[in-house]
Amino acid sequence: MTKESMPKIGGPRKTVEFQRPTVEVEGHPLSEGFPLHKVQLEVQTGSDKGKTETFEKPVIRLGADPLCDLVMTDPTVSRMHAEIRRKGDHFELIDLDSTNGTFFDGERIKSVELAPGDGFQVGRSLVAFSVTTEQIAVPVTDRTRYGSIIGQSQALREIFSILDRVAPSDLSVVIEGETGSGKELIAAAIHEHSSRASKPFVVFDCSAFPPTLLESELFGHEKGAFSGASQRHRGVFERADGGTIFFDELGEMDIEFQAKFLRVLETGDVRRVGGESSFTVDVRVVAATNRDLEDLVKERKFRQDLYYRLAKVRFNLPPLRDRPEDIPLLADHFLNILAGEENARPLMTEDALRTLQAYAWPGNIRQLRNVIEKAVAMCRGGAITAEYLRKELNFAGFPSQQPRTESVALPAEPQQTLGLSANGRLVTVGTEIEDSEGEPIAFRDAKDTLVDKFERIYLENLLERNKQNVSATARDAQIDRRHLYRLLKKHGLMADD
Numbered sequence: 001m002t003k004e005s006m007p008k009i010g011g012p013r014k015t016v017e018f019q020r021p022t023v024e025v026e027g028h029p030l031s032e033g034f035p036l037h038k039v040q041l042e043v044q045t046g047s048d049k050g051k052t053e054t055f056e057k058p059v060i061r062l063g064a065d066p067l068c069d070l071v072m073t074d075p076t077v078s079r080m081h082a083e084i085r086r087k088g089d090h091f092e093l094i095d096l097d098s099t100n101g102t103f104f105d106g107e108r109i110k111s112v113e114l115a116p117g118d119g120f121q122v123g124r125s126l127v128a129f130s131v132t133t134e135q136i137a138v139p140v141t142d143r144t145r146y147g148s149i150i151g152q153s154q155a156l157r158e159i160f161s162i163l164d165r166v167a168p169s170d171l172s173v174v175i176e177g178e179t180g181s182g183k184e185l186i187a188a189a190i191h192e193h194s195s196r197a198s199k200p201f202v203v204f205d206c207s208a209f210p211p212t213l214l215e216s217e218l219f220g221h222e223k224g225a226f227s228g229a230s231q232r233h234r235g236v237f238e239r240a241d242g243g244t245i246f247f248d249e250l251g252e253m254d255i256e257f258q259a260k261f262l263r264v265l266e267t268g269d270v271r272r273v274g275g276e277s278s279f280t281v282d283v284r285v286v287a288a289t290n291r292d293l294e295d296l297v298k299e300r301k302f303r304q305d306l307y308y309r310l311a312k313v314r315f316n317l318p319p320l321r322d323r324p325e326d327i328p329l330l331a332d333h334f335l336n337i338l339a340g341e342e343n344a345r346p347l348m349t350e351d352a353l354r355t356l357q358a359y360a361w362p363g364n365i366r367q368l369r370n371v372i373e374k375a376v377a378m379c380r381g382g383a384i385t386a387e388y389l390r391k392e393l394n395f396a397g398f399p400s401q402q403p404r405t406e407s408v409a410l411p412a413e414p415q416q417t418l419g420l421s422a423n424g425r426l427v428t429v430g431t432e433i434e435d436s437e438g439e440p441i442a443f444r445d446a447k448d449t450l451v452d453k454f455e456r457i458y459l460e461n462l463l464e465r466n467k468q469n470v471s472a473t474a475r476d477a478q479i480d481r482r483h484l485y486r487l488l489k490k491h492g493l494m495a496d497d
């Protein structure tokens with residue numbers, strides 16, 4: 001390694017520009033506030049005439065029972081008479097087998113879709129239904145924890161604030177972020193903080209099934225529906241009824257299948273493969289992707305209507321290297337949970353912590369956890385030192401494994417280079433700030449170019465070291481094999497098939 005490319009660990013850290021996470025709620029940036037939809041019910045006739053209440057809940061129950069949300073004294077109203085359910089953008093009025101019935105447009109109904117401005121009748125009382133939308137400013141919370149998600153960076157605290165609002169609603173959520181950055185953990189926390197918490201949370205990896213199997217995996221199949229279908233199979237939607245489905249790697253879902261998927265999301269009606277009739281399910285959807293879905297939509301690899309249906313709330317979860325402030329808390333948390341007994345917990349020196357904060361973490365928090373797990377075993381009861389970590393993180397001797405040098409993304413010194421030494425080669429990647437026309441390059445574009453170059457060099461070298469063995473390369477890089485395949489394809493290092 002040349003002197004120039006030696007990392008300066010423990011030196012003063014220059015300020016790296018804080019990148020706000022992109023958080024959009026129903027297409028509006030969070031900075032414009034959070035649109036909160038409230039349902040308003042006004043009783044217009046009968047003994048409760050004039051009673052007006054607003055609700056934020058996904059299910060509003062009307063009846064004579066004091067446990068109902070809108071409690072009515074009209075003697076023709078049953079104890080649990082009817083309920084209004086929010087289903088994504090829609091609202092449904094459902095009669096709960098009341099004695100005197102629920103009426104809409106003069107007809108007794110079992111269930112009907114309600115639009116703002118509609119009126120309906122429970123027993124003899126007429127009720128007006130409306131929806132109000134308020135823009136609510138979302139302050140950044142002081143909390144450093146949301147369920148089991150830990151972090152104190154401004155990015156995470158903003159996300160905690162929005163989760164506070166979003167989790168109890170039934171809004172579908174799309175989380176974008178690199179592998180290992182905590183997308184599944186956020187999905188699980190959303191479920192745990194919703195009224196669905198006691199119902200199933202089912203994870204479905206869209207990249208794990210070929211297009212031909214997607215339908216039977218998601219919707220189930222009847223016995224004999226196709227050769228090999230020796231039993232009736234309950235699909236993911238059926239198993240998750242009442243709960244939440246987390247669709248991981250959503251960007252990988254076969255485009256042909258997306259129309260069917262969207263139909264089920266819109267209607268809640270599922271038909272098993274080979275089945276004669278359909279049944280209704282009620283699920284909330286949280287999805288994750290490490291690709292930019294908007295780009296996929298532009299490239300016509302992802303349906304726009306499905307994107308709009310799912311991305312009611314969209315988070316961009318920043319990679320760990322962009323939120324080093326989270327590392328001390330995360331390191332402490334992992335030391336606590338991984339050390340077992342207190343006296344087995346090694347100390348972490350300040351220099352060691354700074355080393356962790358200077359490192360680029362291609363495998364994000366998953367990799368941090370793995371490194372600490374190993375350190376706990378190796379340094380049992382002693383100290384985790386910067387020296388140990390440097391060795392450990394340099395173990396493969398590859399570029400990304402080097403702790404970050406101060407020359408990365410330093411706005412004041414734009415022409416500095418990131419020296420990457422691998423297999424005796426010195427690779428220099430410029431952090432250009434101007435294009436060939438002399439026009440400034442946006443921070444994001446410059447960073448993407450640099451990261452692309454880095455990914456390619458890193459993968460080429462690691463593959464070479466592992467004699468092109470993909471499994472070994474994924475293991476050394478501490479990334480998921482499927483993610484590695486995608487990166488290899490992206491950089492043309494592997495044939496498409």
Ligand SMILES: Nc1ncnc2c1ncn2[C@@H]1O[C@H](COP(=O)(O)OP(=O)(O)OP(=O)(O)O)[C@@H](O)[C@H]1O
Nearest residue numbers: 148149150151178179180181182183184185365366
């Ligand atoms: N903020 C956090 N606090 C505590 N643990 C975290 C945090 N973020 C991630 N983790 C832990 O890091 C590991 C990886 O997280 P997770 O599986 O949620 O990432 P992911 O983005 O879904 O990854 P992939 O894209 O590869 O599926 C898990 O063990 C998770 O518990």
